[in-house]
Amino acid sequence: RHCDDGFTFLTPIGLHYYLPAYMTTELVDPETADCLLDSLIGLFQGDRHYSGERYLAFWQLLDSAQLSLVGRWLDHYQTAYHFNDSTIFEVETARSWIASFPRIQSGG
Secondary structure (H helix, E strand, C coil): CCCHHHHHHCCHHHHHHHHHHHHHHHHHCCCCCHHHHHHHHHHHHCCHHHCCHHHHHHHHHCCHHHHHHHHHHHHHHHHHCCCCHHHHHHHHHHHHHHHHCCCCCCCC
16 A cells, blocks of 8 residues: 555556556455555556556557456456446546557567
């Protein structure tokens, strides 16, 4: 939970390195990681806080297996946090953002 503040300060390589830990923390202990949830779903949606050039560089680091894991995390998010229609909208927005992002041929 105390690492949430650092999420937005990570470089693309740092975010790429720590993303599995952030995702796992939310899966293992969602109550403790509650503040990470907004950061993760915001990143996966490419919202205004996570759509700058450095975050675009982050997405270029992900290969197809890692993108698949992000998709599986989104499945979990939709199932675990299905409070209202906004969750469905967030997941659809995230999937659309991820699908439309240009992939580097050699890396992803």
